[in-house]
Amino acid sequence: MAQLKYYPERCIGCAGCESVCGFQRESLLSTMTSSIMFHVEEERGYYGIIVKRQGGELLLGKPEGVEIKRPGEAAGGSAAAKPIAMRPACDMCKGKPKCVAYCPTGALEEG
Amino acid sequence: MPGMFYGKMLMVDLNDGTLEEREVDDDLYKRRVGGAPLLATMTKKEGISLGSGPLTGLPCPGASMAMACVEKDRRRRFAPVMLDAGLEIRLSGFDFIVIEGKSASPVYLWIRDEVADLIPAEKLADKDCWGAVSAIRKEQGDQRIQVISSGKGPCASLSYVSGWDGIGFGGAMRDMNLRAIAVRGMSELPVENPEALLAKGSEMMSRSGKLIADRGGAASILPPPAAARLKGVGRKRACFSCPYPCMSYAPTGDEGHPSFLLMDQKSLINLSRTSGNEVDVVRRLAELHRSGEQSWGVSGSATYETMTDGVGEYDLIAAGYMLGICPRFLGLIQPPLSAYCELLSIGAGEPIAKEAILPLCNSLMSEVAK
Numbered sequence: 195m196a197q198l199k200y201y202p203e204r205c206i207g208c209a210g211c212e213s214v215c216g217f218q219r220e221s222l223l224s225t226m227t228s229s230i231m232f233h234v235e236e237e238r239g240y241y242g243i244i245v246k247r248q249g250g251e252l253l254l255g256k257p258e259g260v261e262i263k264r265p266g267e268a269a270g271g272s273a274a275a276k277p278i279a280m281r282p283a284c285d286m287c288k289g290k291p292k293c294v295a296y297c298p299t300g301a302l303e304e305g
Numbered sequence: 306m307p308g309m310f311y312g313k314m315l316m317v318d319l320n321d322g323t324l325e326e327r328e329v330d331d332d333l334y335k336r337r338v339g340g341a342p343l344l345a346t347m348t349k350k351e352g353i354s355l356g357s358g359p360l361t362g363l364p365c366p367g368a369s370m371a372m373a374c375v376e377k378d379r380r381r382r383f384a385p386v387m388l389d390a391g392l393e394i395r396l397s398g399f400d401f402i403v404i405e406g407k408s409a410s411p412v413y414l415w416i417r418d419e420v421a422d423l424i425p426a427e428k429l430a431d432k433d434c435w436g437a438v439s440a441i442r443k444e445q446g447d448q449r450i451q452v453i454s455s456g457k458g459p460c461a462s463l464s465y466v467s468g469w470d471g472i473g474f475g476g477a478m479r480d481m482n483l484r485a486i487a488v489r490g491m492s493e494l495p496v497e498n499p500e501a502l503l504a505k506g507s508e509m510m511s512r513s514g515k516l517i518a519d520r521g522g523a524a525s526i527l528p529p530p531a532a533a534r535l536k537g538v539g540r541k542r543a544c545f546s547c548p549y550p551c552m553s554y555a556p557t558g559d560e561g562h563p564s565f566l567l568m569d570q571k572s573l574i575n576l577s578r579t580s581g582n583e584v585d586v587v588r589r590l591a592e593l594h595r596s597g598e599q600s601w602g603v604s605g606s607a608t609y610e611t612m613t614d615g616v617g618e619y620d621l622i623a624a625g626y627m628l629g630i631c632p633r634f635l636g637l638i639q640p641p642l643s644a645y646c647e648l649l650s651i652g653a654g655e656p657i658a659k660e661a662i663l664p665l666c667n668s669l670m671s672e673v674a675k
Contacts, residue, residue, distance in 0.1 A: 239554030239564030298514025
């Protein structure tokens with residue numbers, strides 16, 4: 195199955211991807227069921243995304259680069275990122291990922 | 306329009322510490338749509354309020370904006386509340402938050418998922434705006450809480466960002482003994498025709514994104530002399546669901562709080578005219594923002610110009626104040642209002658034409674500007 199690819203250098207931190215994923219899944223405005231979690235630490239000037247992928251993998255989209263954490267590998271990071279465990283896994287919107295369509299800078303691609 | 310809101314507001318009386326949920330009449334949404342025109346009817350004498358537009362938080366470009374209102378000397382002034390706060394206010398479970406009175410002791414208002422509390426804030430007394438934000442997030446255990454905090458100056462800080470409060474919202478909060486307003490949105494908001502709304506919003510976002518391309522950053526919204534003084538700034542950042550990253554992270558020189566967001570266009574322009582190198586300009590700005598100040602203070606008579614500085618068409622910006630779309634984005638990119646009206650029609654489940662919206666927002670904005 196295709197998975198999401200993230201290009202941190204293109205990301206502007208609009209968090210539209212998180213919102214659109216929840217909207218697509220639930221047909222209402224909510225961020226609680228998104229497979230994407232926008233992570234920001236404003237006082238450090240730091241932001242990125244975490245994507246819960248199929249099979250329990252996590253895509254960690256950090257400004258310095260992308261990491262893939264497989265089940266059982268420690269993801270690290272702050273406690274603020276832990277709620278991703280409760281989110282559903284990305285299913286690529288069963289063909290045409292809405293987050294990719296919505297991202298204004300091409301920071302997300304289907305790969 | 307009623308279908309795009311929760312239909313309820315939170316009334317906060319700081320005199321006796323009461324918090325009351327009230328229904329908002331459907332007719333009010335139909336007549337006044339949302340945002341500033343609705344807040345104008347609700348804000349109490351010498352009070353403050355926050356509220357959403359019908360498009361705030363929805364998947365469309367620039368939908369980051371909630372409104373703040375201050376009533377003082379029988380005049381209502383409005384400022385846009387941006388970054389991630391618009392979405393959190395939108396998902397708080399309340400369409401509008403109306404605050405009046407004065408608390409006997411310092412408190413902060415904590416709102417999440419249709420629940421609100423007034424929390425004692427004496428422990429925040431020795432903290433500046435940024436310190437209050439950090440302390441509240443730590444106390445409540447969530448880094449995504451958006452905090453509007455008052456300091457010594459007349460302007461409130463939104464999380465660690467200043468430059469939006471040209472109306473003295475921070476000063477009004479301080480006068481009310483209200484140290485901060487903290488919001489975390491965990492509610493859900495259903496709308497009509499979600500698939501069609503998402504498709505239209507995505508189309509608009511894609512079009513705007515192509516138009517903007519690689520533009521952005523704090524320097525992009527400054528005149529060349531001021532832009533040239535900005536050195537050493539870091540990553541660009543956009544507000545929620547905005548394709549234009551008009552802000553940049555900049556170093557504070559403080560290891561405990563190394564970065565802050567440059568959004569305060571006017572202060573950057575003013576400070577860049579003073580002596581000192583580029584680093585001094587940015588650090589001086591950080592010092593101002595920590596204490597709740599902007600170099601341009603409170604703009605006084607200006608009601609709609611805190612973010613736009615005269616950029617763009619008045620009509621479009623006024624519509625943004627009503628709909629919940631960033632006035633800076635609208636002014637800079639000038640997307641067609643008809644596209645937002647189409648989105649509104651989809652979300653409301655009834656046709657709403659631009660010809661109906663424009664006179665409405667113009668007449669209402671003229672009314673509230675008195």
